Amino acid sequence: MTDLLAGVAAGAVVAAAVAALLVARLRARHADEVAALRAEADQHRSAEQRLARGLDAIPQGVAIADGSGQIVFHNVTGLTYSSARHGDALVEAAIDDLLGRAATGEPCVETVELFGPPKRTLVITALPLDPVTVGPGAVAVIDDVTERRRLEAVRRDFVANISHELKTPVGALALLAETIMDEDDHEVTRHLAGRMLTEAHRVGRTIQDLLELSSIEVEEDKVREPVPVRQVLAGAVGRIRPAADQRRIRIDLTEPADELTVVGDRRQLVSAVFNLLENAVKYSEDGSSIATWASSDGEHVELAVADHGIGIPTRDLERVFERFYRVDQARSRDTGGTGLGLAIVRHVANNHAGEVLVTSREGEGSTFTLRLTVGPDAATHLVTATATDTVDDPAGEPADSAATHDATIERTT
Numbered sequence: 001m002t003d004l005l006a007g008v009a010a011g012a013v014v015a016a017a018v019a020a021l022l023v024a025r026l027r028a029r030h031a032d033e034v035a036a037l038r039a040e041a042d043q044h045r046s047a048e049q050r051l052a053r054g055l056d057a058i059p060q061g062v063a064i065a066d067g068s069g070q071i072v073f074h075n076v077t078g079l080t081y082s083s084a085r086h087g088d089a090l091v092e093a094a095i096d097d098l099l100g101r102a103a104t105g106e107p108c109v110e111t112v113e114l115f116g117p118p119k120r121t122l123v124i125t126a127l128p129l130d131p132v133t134v135g136p137g138a139v140a141v142i143d144d145v146t147e148r149r150r151l152e153a154v155r156r157d158f159v160a161n162i163s164h165e166l167k168t169p170v171g172a173l174a175l176l177a178e179t180i181m182d183e184d185d186h187e188v189t190r191h192l193a194g195r196m197l198t199e200a201h202r203v204g205r206t207i208q209d210l211l212e213l214s215s216i217e218v219e220e221d222k223v224r225e226p227v228p229v230r231q232v233l234a235g236a237v238g239r240i241r242p243a244a245d246q247r248r249i250r251i252d253l254t255e256p257a258d259e260l261t262v263v264g265d266r267r268q269l270v271s272a273v274f275n276l277l278e279n280a281v282k283y284s285e286d287g288s289s290i291a292t293w294a295s296s297d298g299e300h301v302e303l304a305v306a307d308h309g310i311g312i313p314t315r316d317l318e319r320v321f322e323r324f325y326r327v328d329q330a331r332s333r334d335t336g337g338t339g340l341g342l343a344i345v346r347h348v349a350n351n352h353a354g355e356v357l358v359t360s361r362e363g364e365g366s367t368f369t370l371r372l373t374v375g376p377d378a379a380t381h382l383v384t385a386t387a388t389d390t391v392d393d394p395a396g397e398p399a400d401s402a403a404t405h406d407a408t409i410e411r412t413t
Contacts, residue, residue, distance in 0.1 A: 060143045064129075067136030069100035078142060090114065091122060095140050098126035102138035120146045158323055166206065169199040209340040223265040226375045229256050229294045229301060232266065236273035237292065240281060247286045251277070254293040261375030262301050264352045272348035273303055275341035276368045280307035283366075296374055303370040311362035320358065321346040345370065 052075070055062050061078035065071050074082055081091045091112055098108050105128045114120040126140040176196045183189050237253050244251050262269065273292070280290045284307045291306045312320060324339035345368070349356045352372050360366035 060141050063095055063099060063140045063142070065099040065103055065138045065140075067103055067131075069096070069103040069138070071096070071099065072137075078140075081142060088114075091124070091142065094124055095126075095142065098124055099138045099140050102126035102128045102140070103136065104128075118146075120144060121149050122146075154322075162206075162210070162324070166203060169202045169206075172199045173203075206340070209344065223267075224263055225266075226261045226263055227266045227269060228258060229260045229262060229303065230258060232262075232269045232273055233292060233294060233303065235266075235270040236277055239270070239274045240277040243278065244281050244290070247281065247284075249281055249284055249286065250289040252289055252291045254291070256294040256296075260294060260296055260301060262352070262372045263375045264372070268348045268351065272345045272370055273305070275345050276305040276370070279341050279368070280305050280309065280366075283307065283309035285309065299374055301372050301374050303372070304367055305369075306365065306367040308365040311364055312358065312360040312366055313362050317358060317360065321356070 052073075055075040056077075058075070059077065061081060062073075062075040063071050063078045063081075064073040071082075078095075081088050081095060083092075091114070094110055094112050098110060101108050107125075107127050109123065109125045112122045112124060114122070121144070123143045123145050124140055125143070126138055129135065129137040129139060173196055176192050176199070180189055180192050180196075183192065233253060233255065237251055241251060277290065277292065284290060288308050290308075292304065294301060294303050296302070321342045323343045345356050349370060349372075354370065354372040357369040357371060358366060359369075
């Protein structure tokens with residue numbers, strides 16, 4: 001009996017040892033499985049974080065919804081349309097609607113126009129997710145296409161405008177040539193030939209301005225060196241003087257100090273000031289005067305051109321720097337302008353990290369100001385020049401807030 005009990009006890013001990021061994025093995029296996037699951041979860045979490053950071057880096061807004069259409073994720077841009085106010089609330093409502101439809105398996109696209117200000121155009125695209133690989137749900141991409149649409153409109157307008165600008169003088173040349181072919185009177189032929197020469201020059205000026213504008217836009221030969229402002233003003237005034245003298249328009253130049261400089265391309269800067277002066281001459285009355293001067297506050301240099309011409313209506317202030325845009329179409333035909341001069345000025349300002357400003361009172365005149373960063377050595381020689389000796393500076397007169405308007409045209413840094 002004793003032996004039997006001893007055998008049973010020994011068997012129990014062995015069974016307990018085997019059971020303990022099995023439990024230990026199960027625990028080890030469970031620990032390995034738990035560690036593997038935790039590692040897999042960490043990998044998924046890391047991948048999710050990388051994906052979120054990647055989605056935050058793209059400019060489009062992204063919103064992801066579950067199978068019921070409820071949004072479960074926004075990237076940084078998409079978050080701006082969550083709990084939004086004013087115009088963006090319309091975008092939020094459109095996103096919710098499209099995600100709900102896409103979650104049922106219906107891809108959809110909608111364009112939302114916000115009239116601002118500022119005016120914006122957004123395209124929202126919602127697509128269903130693959131229920132097998134990622135589960136039921138939908139993703140929406142919000143793309144702000146405002147600038148793209150604006151550039152498309154500018155491109156269309158440019159093609160239409162350049163076609164018109166070239167078609168008019170070319171058509172006139174053809175008509176004049178046909179008339180000359182059938183004309184026997186020497187004086188009439190001479191007159192028509194003069195008209196042909198005028199139209200040919202008009203085409204040539206348009207093409208030359210287009211080439212100059214293209215060169216300034218791409219900056220093929222980028223030059224950056226200290227340029228004395230005195231030389232820029234003197235060069236521009238020298239170029240415009242013959243056209244001004246022809247109409248008995250006086251150019252009053254107040255020369256800045258020799259130390260005043262800007263860093264940039266001298267040719268482009270002279271071209272910009274020349275185009276401001278040419279614009280002033282075209283829209284001034286015969287026998288009037290134009291003032292040009294430069295001033296500095298030690299940090300910036302302002303090159304200004306002021307006229308006493310027809311002025312610019314408020315509705316046109318934001319558009320005068322567009323290619324081929326003219327405030328007075330009839331007067332432009334008489335003056336033979338190409339409509340590209342102020343566009344050239346704007347691009348020169350952009351190329352030099354500056355800005356061009358315009359202050360105008362309709363019927364009294366305009367002041368255009370090219371504002372640039374001061375060059376080396378000039379900051380220690382604070383120079384302020386005004387044109388008070390011969391012409392009152394319109395920019396310095398007290399202005400009626402209802403009649404004076406300022407427009408800042410693009411500053412690129």
